Amino acid sequence: MANRIVVDPITRIEGHLRIEAEIKDGKIVDAYSAGTMVRGIELILKGRDPRDAWAFTERVCGVCTTVHALASVRAVEDSLGIVVPPNAELIRNLMFATLYLQDHVVHFYHLHALDWVDVVSALKADPKKTSELAQTISRWPKSSPKYFADVQNRVKVLVESGQLGIFANGYWGHAAYKLPAEANLMGVAHYLEALEWQKEIVKIHAIFGGKNPHPNYLVGGVPCSINIDEVNSINAERLAYVGTLLDQAFEFVNQVYIPDLLAVASFYKDWGAIGGGISNYLSYGDLPMNGYADVANFKIPRGAILNRDLSRVHEVDGKNHEEIQEFVKHSWYEYEGGDEVAKHPWEGETKLKYTGPKPPYQHLNVEEKYSWLKTPRWKGHAMEVGPLARTLVAYASGRKDVIEEVNGVLKALDVPVAALFSTLGRTAARGIETKLVATWAKEFYQQLLTNIKNGDSRMFVKDMWEPSSWPSEAKGVGLTEAPRGALAHWIVIKDKKIENYQLVVPTTWNASPRDPSGQRSAFEAALIGTPINNPDQPLEILRTIHSFDPCLACAVHLYDEKGRYVHQLNTF
Amino acid sequence: MIQSKPIMVLGIGNFLMGDEGIGVHAIEALSKEQFPEYVQLMDGGTGGFHLLGFFHENDPLIIIDATIDDEPVGTVRVIEPRFANDFPRTLSAHDIGLRDLIETAVLSAPLPKIYLIVISIHEIRSMVMDLSPQIEATLPVIVSKVQEITAKHSR
Numbered sequence: 001m002a003n004r005i006v007v008d009p010i011t012r013i014e015g016h017l018r019i020e021a022e023i024k025d026g027k028i029v030d031a032y033s034a035g036t037m038v039r040g041i042e043l044i045l046k047g048r049d050p051r052d053a054w055a056f057t058e059r060v061c062g063v064c065t066t067v068h069a070l071a072s073v074r075a076v077e078d079s080l081g082i083v084v085p086p087n088a089e090l091i092r093n094l095m096f097a098t099l100y101l102q103d104h105v106v107h108f109y110h111l112h113a114l115d116w117v118d119v120v121s122a123l124k125a126d127p128k129k130t131s132e133l134a135q136t137i138s139r140w141p142k143s144s145p146k147y148f149a150d151v152q153n154r155v156k157v158l159v160e161s162g163q164l165g166i167f168a169n170g171y172w173g174h175a176a177y178k179l180p181a182e183a184n185l186m187g188v189a190h191y192l193e194a195l196e197w198q199k200e201i202v203k204i205h206a207i208f209g210g211k212n213p214h215p216n217y218l219v220g221g222v223p224c225s226i227n228i229d230e231v232n233s234i235n236a237e238r239l240a241y242v243g244t245l246l247d248q249a250f251e252f253v254n255q256v257y258i259p260d261l262l263a264v265a266s267f268y269k270d271w272g273a274i275g276g277g278i279s280n281y282l283s284y285g286d287l288p289m290n291g292y293a294d295v296a297n298f299k300i301p302r303g304a305i306l307n308r309d310l311s312r313v314h315e316v317d318g319k320n321h322e323e324i325q326e327f328v329k330h331s332w333y334e335y336e337g338g339d340e341v342a343k344h345p346w347e348g349e350t351k352l353k354y355t356g357p358k359p360p361y362q363h364l365n366v367e368e369k370y371s372w373l374k375t376p377r378w379k380g381h382a383m384e385v386g387p388l389a390r391t392l393v394a395y396a397s398g399r400k401d402v403i404e405e406v407n408g409v410l411k412a413l414d415v416p417v418a419a420l421f422s423t424l425g426r427t428a429a430r431g432i433e434t435k436l437v438a439t440w441a442k443e444f445y446q447q448l449l450t451n452i453k454n455g456d457s458r459m460f461v462k463d464m465w466e467p468s469s470w471p472s473e474a475k476g477v478g479l480t481e482a483p484r485g486a487l488a489h490w491i492v493i494k495d496k497k498i499e500n501y502q503l504v505v506p507t508t509w510n511a512s513p514r515d516p517s518g519q520r521s522a523f524e525a526a527l528i529g530t531p532i533n534n535p536d537q538p539l540e541i542l543r544t545i546h547s548f549d550p551c552l553a554c555a556v557h558l559y560d561e562k563g564r565y566v567h568q569l570n571t572f
Numbered sequence: 573m574i575q576s577k578p579i580m581v582l583g584i585g586n587f588l589m590g591d592e593g594i595g596v597h598a599i600e601a602l603s604k605e606q607f608p609e610y611v612q613l614m615d616g617g618t619g620g621f622h623l624l625g626f627f628h629e630n631d632p633l634i635i636i637d638a639t640i641d642d643e644p645v646g647t648v649r650v651i652e653p654r655f656a657n658d659f660p661r662t663l664s665a666h667d668i669g670l671r672d673l674i675e676t677a678v679l680s681a682p683l684p685k686i687y688l689i690v691i692s693i694h695e696i697r698s699m700v701m702d703l704s705p706q707i708e709a710t711l712p713v714i715v716s717k718v719q720e721i722t723a724k725h726s727r
Contacts, residue, residue: 040699044588059588059617106621110676154679195680199625213619 017511017550019523020363021541023532028541031520031527032366033511035373042350045501050076050493051465053501054217057489060503063551064482066099066205068503069217071478071489074292076219079476079493083291085458088221090448091208093287093299094242095215096480097441098204101249103483104387104434105257107549109194112427115543116264117179117187120172123156125185133182137263140255142193151189171537178267187264190256197252201245207238221460226452239449246445250438261431262412265424272415275423275544277526280381281305281389282509284316284479284486287440299440300481303393304378308421310396316378318477318488321346326374326504330366330513332356333374340516342377345490345502346475371513375521376504384522385485385509386548391429392420401439405432423526426547467496482506484549507551523548576610577684579725580630581718582623584616584637584670590697591707594714595636598689601711602718611722620673627677631684634721636691636714637670643692646706648713650721651688659688687721689714 021031041060045053054072058065070092077084084092127149134143158167179187202212208224209215216223227233285295285302295302303313317323325342328335334353335341343349355369364370376383383389394402409428410417419425464470475492485506492500510522520528523545530540581602587593599615607613612630616623627633643649653659659671677683691710 041588043699044701056588059586063620065618102621110621158679192679195624195676198621199628202622202625205622211615213622214615214617 017507018364019527019541019545020366021527023535026531026533028527028530028532031524032364032370032513033373033521033523034364034371034513035508035511040350040352041503042348042501045498048498049467049496050079050491050498051219053489053491053498054219057503058214058217060505063103064099064484064487065214066095066209066217067480067482067487068489069215070096071480071487071503072491073217073219074478074480075476075489075491076478076493077292077476078478079474079491080464080470082220082461082464083293084221085456085461086291087226087448087451087456088459089288089291090444090451091222091224091459093444094441094448095205095208096286097437097444098201100437100483101253101434101441102198102201104430104437105194105253106198107430107483108257108261108427109191111549112546113187113191113260113264114167114170115539115546116177116268117191118172118174118177118184119155119167119170119188120159121177121179121181122185122188123152123159123181125152125181127152127185130182130185130189133263134186137259138255140259142189148185148189151192152185154192155188171539174534174537174539176533176539179264183263183267187260190260193256194252197248201249204242204245207234207242218460220462220465221458223460225459226457228452243445246438246441250442253434253438258431258435261428262409265413265428268424269413269415269419271424271543272413272419272422274530274540275426275526275547276421277522277524277528278382278384278520279306279308279421280378280383281392282316282378282383282385282486283390283393284318284481284488285390285393286479286481287444299436300390301394301397301399302479303397304381304383305389305392305396306381310392310417313393313396318479318490320344323379324376324488324504325380326376326502327515328369328374329516330369331371331374332369345477345488345504346492346500348490348500348502350502366513369513373508373512374504375512375515376509377515377519382515382519382521382525383486383509385506386426387430387433387483387485388420388426389485390481391432401436402432405435423544423547430549470496473499484551485509505551507548510548511550523550576727577629577631579611579632579634579722580614580626581611581634581636581722582614582616582626584619584623584635586618587701588699590695590700590702591691591693591704592638592696593701594638594691594693594703594707594710597703598636598711598714598718601715605715605719607722608726610727621676623673624677627674627683628681632687632721632725633684634687634689634718635670636689636718638693639690640695641690641692645692645694646710647692648710648717649690649692650717651690653686653688689717 018034021028054069057068057072060068128145130148131143131145205212205215225233228236282304285298285300287299290297302316304316321344325344327342329339332354334351335349395406409432473494478489480487487506488504490502512521514520526544530544532538532540583595583599585593585595587596596615599613602613659674693707
């Protein structure tokens with residue numbers, strides 16, 4: 001008899017996610033992924049000034065706010081034929097890189113590490129041995145026995161007070177935890193250090209975007225000016241501070257994140273064969289080095305991979321009506337034309353049609369509509385998006401820096417290329433990407449300084465700012481890569497107002513329901529075959545779902561074979 | 573003279589979700605009032621971990637957020653939590669919940685003095701940017717609560 005497990009997240013940012021999975025003989029045999037909250041930003045935007053759209057879309061998500069703003073201004077610029085100045089592109093790249101650095105590190109340490117690191121076991125560690133371990137893998141200075149003993153004491157106080165706080169939701173002591181106590185203590189110490197560090201790096205957003213969270217963007221450029229000598233603009237002192245923060249980020253990623261990632265991964269190599277799921281990968285690419293129109297010069301290349309065939313990268317065109325399409329067969333929407341048709345986002349419709357059970361409910365009827373997420377497809381294929389997809393597209397595109405890093409990690413772990421197509425591969429790809437971004441960010445920064453020294457201070461073009469200069473109808477697409485995957489906004493402008501606006505966000509690609517032909521999306525597919533050691537503590541589900549970095553908080557509800565509620569875990 | 577940390581008024585919530593965004597609307601209302609320069613107003617939106625720095629760089633910190641609890645809709649309360657456990661679990665989540673944020677902040681440094689102004693709302697509504705009349709009516713109440721607190725800490 002199959003056990004039914006339900007994962008039902010509680011976030012309200014991008015929408016709740018719920019996963020219903022069936023377990024048989026200690027393995028997941030089928031899974032359904034449902035977004036249980038409607039987003040509806042499309043309806044809010046209709047009729048508004050296109051130049052304001054970024055400020056609304058930035059609020060859709062609490063984690064990747066800046067990339068929504070970026071996708072939005074790009075969609076408007078694309079529709080009106082606006083080309084932003086080189087400095088604006090560089091500053092957008094720096095904002096992008098800052099988000100990646102902060103978000104990937106926070107994901108690794110604060111949203112994912114505790115699926116692999118046992119906090120309670122860290123209490124048993126020998127601080128001296130922990131120090132030796134830390135010094136073997138990195139030259140990071142905070143590695144003395146005293147340092148680790150202090151961290152251990154802080155955690156001990158928390159545990160003994162019964163206030164585990166943020167650590168309270170773990171399955172501590174679970175048989176699937178494999179790290180020695182010393183590695184666990186090192187992980188916990190760096191969890192705390194990463195918290196401190198991430199507060200600093202996001203200050204780059206405030207410097208270039210005026211504030212953080214939710215920094216400012218601008219159609220036609222960036223809303224800041226650089227004047228080396230002026231107090232009120234971005235002056236020499238603040239620019240130098242950006243440089244310092246980027247240096248610190250580079251050091252943290254190379255001396256803490258990457259060594260930890262490799263150390264942890266070396267104990268979980270079996271996860272290089274678990275959680276692979278679908279075999280198609282999509283990246284829109286980003287980080288233009290020669291203007292947004294010159295896709296060949298993106299640091300993160302655009303392309304698609306089918307059937308894990310790394311010898312071929314397919315071209316991707318966000319404007320081609322036959323490429324990116326969304327289905328609503330299993331989604332609580334209706335299309336003019338019925339449930340079997342697919343629509344390109346320019347023709348996309350957001351007509352809500354909830355037919356699910358009245359909450360609270362135990363199970364969704366997965367034969368019918370069961371999600372608020374539409375089902376996006378690329379040329380009819382289900383695609384995984386995210387760090388792994390980007391890394392594979394770059395690898396298959398022959399990007400030397402990416403190939404070198406990927407091969408280095410495979411060699412260090414002594415695993416084959418095929419191990420990339422897995423839960424472990426996703427988590428490793430995120431680290432590899434962070435390391436590359438930390439390097440590229442310094443390049444963007446140097447280029448920005450050079451441009452300014454050479455007298456180029458242009459940050460904004462106002463050519464098409466006035467609506468009187470716009471055509472009566474225009475449409476565009478803004479493609480980018482959120483830390484968690486391919487993100488795009490499509491806009492249709494009519495009579496100076498937004499006529500239609502559609503977002504296809506990364507978690508929609510990964511977490512969407514089946515399409516009309518029954519093909520599973522990434523989450524549903526990746527869970528199949530995942531071993532479940534103890535159905536009361538489905539740590540393994542968290543590992544695979546968290547490896548995608550879903551933009552959601554989760555609560556796991558467990559049901560026994562008769563569908564009775566057994567246990568609930570709140571986590572994120 | 574010892575340079576003391578600024579006072580911050582931090583409004584959090586999602587203004588795309590109706591009354592859930594009251595914290596952000598409150599910051600907008602407060603920006604029309606006069607405050608001394610050591611008082612900063614911050615629209616924290618749905619900032620999650622991005623807000624963590626504010627817990628260590630300001631003192632006191634005045635947080636404005638919506639809650640769904642058993643109080644009548646439109647109730648405005650000022651809570652002075654001393655420990656992470658004093659924060660109501662019912663507070664809106666904003667992806668990383670406020671309580672999660674506080675439990676995390678306390679791991680790295682002692683918390684500043686915190687005033688939590690919570691507004692009891694009826695429901696979270698997607699696709700709505702306006703406040704319901706009952707919650708709109710709390711804005712002047714919130715403003716005067718903030719004024720009282722900042723006056724108490726005047727420098």
